Amino acid sequence: MSIQLVWLVPVLPLIGFLINGLFRNSLSKSLTGIIGSGTILLSFVVSLLIFGQVRQEGFQATVVTLFDFISVGKLQIPFAFQVDQLSTLFLLIITGVGFLIHLYSTSYMHEEEAPHFARYFSYLNLFVFSMLLLVLGANFVILFIGWEGVGLCSYLLIGYWFKNLEYGNAAKKAFIMNRIGDLGFLIAVFLMINQFGSVTFSEVFEKASGAKVGVLTAITLLLFVGATGKSAQIPLYTWLPDAMAGPTPVSALIHAATMVTAGIYMIARSHVLFDLTPVTQGVVAVIGLLTALLAATIALKQNDIKKVLAYSTVSQLGYMFLGLGVGAYTGAVFHVMTHAFFKALLFLGAGSVIHAMGGEQDMRKMGGLRKYMPVTGLTFLLGCIAIAGIPPFSGFFSKDEILTAAYAKSPVYYVVGVFTALLTAFYMFRLYATTFMGKFRGGHDEGHPGAAGHGHGDPHESPSAITIPLIVLAFLAVVAGFLGIPEVIAPHAHWLEKFLSPVLAGEGASHGAEAGGHALSAGTEWGLMGVSVILALIGTFVAVGKFARNPELGEATGLGKVLANKWYVDELYNAIIVKPLDLLAQLLVFIEKNIIDAIVNGVGRLVQYGSRQLRLVQSGQVGGYVLLMVVGILILFLVELFVKK
Amino acid sequence: MPINYYIFLSVALFCIGVAGVLTRRNAIIIFMCVELMLNAVNLLLVAFSKMHHHALAATAPHAGIDGQLFVFFIMVVAAAEVSVGLAIIVMMYRNTHSIDVNFLNRLKH
Numbered sequence: 001m002s003i004q005l006v007w008l009v010p011v012l013p014l015i016g017f018l019i020n021g022l023f024r025n026s027l028s029k030s031l032t033g034i035i036g037s038g039t040i041l042l043s044f045v046v047s048l049l050i051f052g053q054v055r056q057e058g059f060q061a062t063v064v065t066l067f068d069f070i071s072v073g074k075l076q077i078p079f080a081f082q083v084d085q086l087s088t089l090f091l092l093i094i095t096g097v098g099f100l101i102h103l104y105s106t107s108y109m110h111e112e113e114a115p116h117f118a119r120y121f122s123y124l125n126l127f128v129f130s131m132l133l134l135v136l137g138a139n140f141v142i143l144f145i146g147w148e149g150v151g152l153c154s155y156l157l158i159g160y161w162f163k164n165l166e167y168g169n170a171a172k173k174a175f176i177m178n179r180i181g182d183l184g185f186l187i188a189v190f191l192m193i194n195q196f197g198s199v200t201f202s203e204v205f206e207k208a209s210g211a212k213v214g215v216l217t218a219i220t221l222l223l224f225v226g227a228t229g230k231s232a233q234i235p236l237y238t239w240l241p242d243a244m245a246g247p248t249p250v251s252a253l254i255h256a257a258t259m260v261t262a263g264i265y266m267i268a269r270s271h272v273l274f275d276l277t278p279v280t281q282g283v284v285a286v287i288g289l290l291t292a293l294l295a296a297t298i299a300l301k302q303n304d305i306k307k308v309l310a311y312s313t314v315s316q317l318g319y320m321f322l323g324l325g326v327g328a329y330t331g332a333v334f335h336v337m338t339h340a341f342f343k344a345l346l347f348l349g350a351g352s353v354i355h356a357m358g359g360e361q362d363m364r365k366m367g368g369l370r371k372y373m374p375v376t377g378l379t380f381l382l383g384c385i386a387i388a389g390i391p392p393f394s395g396f397f398s399k400d401e402i403l404t405a406a407y408a409k410s411p412v413y414y415v416v417g418v419f420t421a422l423l424t425a426f427y428m429f430r431l432y433a434t435t436f437m438g439k440f441r442g443g444h445d446e447g448h449p450g451a452a453g454h455g456h457g458d459p460h461e462s463p464s465a466i467t468i469p470l471i472v473l474a475f476l477a478v479v480a481g482f483l484g485i486p487e488v489i490a491p492h493a494h495w496l497e498k499f500l501s502p503v504l505a506g507e508g509a510s511h512g513a514e515a516g517g518h519a520l521s522a523g524t525e526w527g528l529m530g531v532s533v534i535l536a537l538i539g540t541f542v543a544v545g546k547f548a549r550n551p552e553l554g555e556a557t558g559l560g561k562v563l564a565n566k567w568y569v570d571e572l573y574n575a576i577i578v579k580p581l582d583l584l585a586q587l588l589v590f591i592e593k594n595i596i597d598a599i600v601n602g603v604g605r606l607v608q609y610g611s612r613q614l615r616l617v618q619s620g621q622v623g624g625y626v627l628l629m630v631v632g633i634l635i636l637f638l639v640e641l642f643v644k645k
Numbered sequence: 646m647p648i649n650y651y652i653f654l655s656v657a658l659f660c661i662g663v664a665g666v667l668t669r670r671n672a673i674i675i676f677m678c679v680e681l682m683l684n685a686v687n688l689l690l691v692a693f694s695k696m697h698h699h700a701l702a703a704t705a706p707h708a709g710i711d712g713q714l715f716v717f718f719i720m721v722v723a724a725a726e727v728s729v730g731l732a733i734i735v736m737m738y739r740n741t742h743s744i745d746v747n748f749l750n751r752l753k754h
Binding site: 619620621622623626627630 | 663666667670746747749750752753
């Protein structure tokens with residue numbers, strides 16, 4: 001398998017998108033499902049073959065140029081794909097998790113009508129295509145095409161049930177928030193063209209060391225603005241929880257496993273630039289840390305099962321940015337990978353629960369589901385343990401790597417981070433205990449509108465198309481951590497670090513996690529690990545003990561109410577941004593209606609009035625015409641004689 | 646004879662023509678006034694033509710001849726115009742028993 005055939009990876013989902021999109025009215029549901037999932041499976045296979053080549057010793061990063069994309073003056077932007085360890089890893093995550101979620105969707109979305117079912121799959125395929133473009137692009141422009149593409153698909157899929165106005169608004173919110181970030185990204189690209197005359201990764205990184213620090217800081221900060229939009233960081237994070245309006249598999253794929261990690265990918269990819277700008281690194285770390293903490297506190301008091309997971313995603317993304325900010329690029333990418341597994345698992349598990357509950361998302365109406373849904377319950381438990389950071393599950397290793405690097409940078413980062421880890425364990429097990437333990441609280445008699453199709457008895461286990469992806473993801477969530485065992489536990493066992501070292505261990509490694517981590521003594525590292533494990537266990541047991549029997553069913557009060565209302569951030573944004581903009585819009589409407597329209601209409605009315613007056617001149621009196629003619633000639637004479645000197 | 650005399654005469658003729666066209670309502674008289682204007686122009690052309698011929702005869706034997714040519718053109722066009730115009734006046738008279746041009750404003754309706 002030649003590396004040159006890498007274009008197959010994104011093209012296959014594109015074909016799936018075209019077929020499903022164009023023939024959505026004539027394809028049957030099963031055929032749609034086969035095309036939608038099959039193309040992703042094929043591209044996963046191709047990715048595996050490429051991975052087989054990339055992992056060999058002495059593999060050199062290859063740029064596969066397909067054609068000239070933009071060629072203006074000295075600026076050359078080829079349509080090229082970068083095949084190296086980092087992009088291959090993302091290829092595997094995207095197509096692998098993507099395939100499982102497609103498979104899951106064939107069952108989860110089965111009640112949709114055929115054209116909408118096909119529309120769903122075509123969007124999903126388009127999303128995978130864009131995401132692959134994003135990670136494969138060999139320059140910032142191709143990356144940006146994918147970047148915009150995933151934003152578009154996110155919008156389309158959040159608003160998939162577009163007849164619900166609220167969902168439509170959530171879709172718009174996501175799109176607009178993303179656009180704000182995209183603008184920053186775009187300006188950064190323009191600055192790069194201005195400074196380096198190129199947007200190709202290798203050239204930009206080569207020339208970066210010669211550039212002024214101020215300019216580089218501007219570029220990296222703007223890139224980070226783009227990342228805050230796409231990866232839901234403060235201040236642009238509020239769209240992600242609202243994005244849960246989309247179908248649950250979409251939340252799993254786009255808003256947990258892949259798209260929201262685009263910002264992390266982008267920063268890891270351009271880590272050379274970030275290494276040169278300590279100011280930006282500090283900003284990234286602090287924003288990431290604050291987001292992790294803020295989202296974790298909000299997640300404590302949410303009652304919608306998907307909202308909890310959404311805030312947990314925001315919080316975990318904050319962790320990844322903390323990792324990027326302290327230079328632990330491998331750690332961040334590692335966490336992207338493990339997070340993709342366990343968060344996709346948790347979302348799909350939540351989807352399975354929602355499916356069984358007939359569309360109910362409120363945890364207060366669940367409970368005791370472990371009994372009815374053993375597979376979902378068990379896999380969900382594994383996912384919770386993984387995200388809580390309890391060894392030897394995957395979340396422990398990746399989170400620990402970031403936290404260790406954070407400690408090496410500044411103990412403050414570590415303290416806040418580890419406190420967030422405690423909160424994470426707490427709210428995840430609050431979720432688990434409320435949903436799966438205790439007694440079932442959903443009254444069958446209430447008759448949920450969607451429940452009719454699921455039989456009238458107790459909730460029951462989902463079909464195998466749903467449970468198989470859960471089992472596969474649960475397996476990955478459990479074992480993926482062994483790809484990155486820390487040095488202190490087993491020397492030279494950190495496979496991921498070795499794998500990614502050609503891309504991520506540049507000159508920046510000197511103050512990166514790897515070097516930073518090694519600067520700590522083995523004892524310190526064991527200590528840090530111990531603290532985080534103990535805190536995670538405390539969080540877990542407190543939550544289980546508290547909520548298994550007596551889940552909090554009432555309305556929250558005091559600080560809890562502030563948390564349940566998400567720190568009133570949405571209200572704050574409404575007050576300081578949306579309202580003034582609305583007022584401005586109203587002012588502009590007034591100006592438009594009363595001034596601009598008035599001018600246009602006035603011109604028209606003036607012409608009408610003038611012509612009505614001029615009409616009178618044409619009286620039909622020959623003498624009058626002749627007089628006018630003579631007067632005209634005289635005027636011409638006068639002009640000729642006196643003016644035109 | 647100095648050229649000024651010709652110019653004054655033709656300007657006077659032209660102004661009489663214009664005044665006639667402007668003030669009279671009888672179609673025939675208007676026609677005559679138009680002819681007067683045309684002939685004023687003709688006179689001027691001929692006068693200038695002669696003047697140029699005298700001034701440049703030594704070097705260019707045909708100097709000024711085009712001015713006289715124009716006069717013939719104008720005469721031909723004027724003749725054609727008069728024939729058409731008179732035909733219109735005859736038709737007008739048959740219909741209205743008048744040759745007052747102000748009757749023509751009825752055409753507007």
